[in-house]
Structures are given as structure tokens and as C-alpha cells.
């Protein structure tokens with residue numbers, strides 16, 4: 192697994208420390224151990240876990256900053272948020288999934304890896320707006336839901352000037368087109384799409400960057 196991680200990270204311009212690699216390897220061990228009981232992932236081979244889960248997650252690293260307050264919606268087994276936390280220890284992070292057993296697994300990994308500044312919360316995204324309105328400067332998701340639904344669930348939770356990053360497959364363009372009207376209605380716009388191919392031809396993925404339009408912030412209150 193070490194080779195796949197080092198090679199994959201280098202391709203995206205990251206150098207992993209020995210400690211980063213140890214933590215990711217330990218995460219993989221726990222993932223495989225708990226998977227037999229909890230059905231956390233269909234990906235079980237070490238090299239595939241390294242590339243399709245971990246390196247894929249680390250593609251977010253250049254776009255998440257130390258001073259960010261990050262939320263990951265529908266994080267499942269902790270992807271992308273736990274690999275990202277491993278290499279970005281300063282960023283304060285909240286991981287949310289609706290399924291309790293997945294959050295219990297994430298809490299176990301957070302404790303085992305001694306990660307700080309990350310909390311795993313069992314909740315439905317729909318129920319977060321009361322406690323977490325306008326709290327997060329960046330909200331991410333991978334394989335969570337369609338783009339327009341992600342934006343409508345995340346919008347109330349986003350701080351002014353914040354950004355959304357949806358991790359999508361090769362068909363991102365189609366989904367963006369299908370979500371266009373809803374995004375406009377919500378006052379959001381796709382500002383960028385970054386497409387990348389995972390090492391060893393393990394898939395073409397995209398990051399879709401979305402922010403609120405200026406006009407959304409300038410709207411008079413009550414409209």
C-alpha cells in the first residue's frame with residue numbers, strides 16, 4: 192500500500208510523511224476489519240483502497256485551507272474527510288452521515304489515529320440547518336446525492352463567501368447541465384470543474400466548485 196500511496200500522492204503534487212502513510216495504512220486495516228460486519232465499502236483490495244478511496248480524497252487537499260471550517264456530507268466510512276484530516280491536521284472538520292454504524296466506525300478511526308479537530312456526527316443533512324446555519328467555509332461531498340440536491344442541502348449551512356466542492360465521476364458535465372435551473376434558483380453558480388484521472392487507470396473523476404452568486408448576497412432581506 193505504501194508504494195501506491197506515495198506514487199499516487201506524488202502525481203497530485205503531495206509528499207506524504209511516514210506518519211501520514213502509517214495513518215492511512217491503519218485506516219485501511221480498520222476499514223477492512225469493520226467491513227465484514229458493517230458493509231462499509233465494496234472496495235477491499237489494498238491498492239484499490241489506496242487509490243480509489245485515499246488518493247481520490249487527497250485530490251481535495253489543494254482546495255481546503257488550514258483556516259477553513261469544513262463539513263463533509265454523507266461521509267460514509269469517512270471518505271474523503273478522514274484521509275484529508277490526516278494530511279490537513281489544522282483544518283477544523285465535521286463529518287456527517289445519517290447512518291449510526293458508519294459514524295461509530297469513524298469515531299473509532301478518529302480515536303485510533305488520534306486525530307484532533309474532527310468530529311463525526313450522526314444526522315441527516317436536512318436537520319443540520321438549525322444548529323449549523325452559515326457555519327462552514329467549505330462543504331464537500333462524494334457520491335452523496337445529485338448536484339442540485341447537494342447544493343440545496345448545503346446552502347443554509349454555508350458561511351458568507353463559502354464554497355461547495357462536489358466530488359463527481361466522469362459524467363459531471365451532464366449532472367451540472369441537469370442541475371442548472373435549480374442552482375440558479377438557489378443563487379449558486381458552478382465556477383470551476385477540475386477533472387483528473389486516478390493512477391493505474393482507476394477512473395476519471397471531477398471536482399465541481401460551486402459558490403453563491405454575488406447577487407445572492409446583495410438581495411434585500413425578506414426577498
Ligand code: SAH
Pocket residue numbers: 264265266267268269270271287288289290293314315316317332333334335
Ligand atoms: N462519501 C462516502 C459515502 C458515499 S455513500 C464515499 O464516497 O465513500 C452516501 C452516504 O450518504 C451514505 O453513507 C449514506 O448513509 C449517506 N446519506 C444519504 N442520505 C443522507 C442524508 N440525507 N443525510 C446524511 N447522510 C446521508
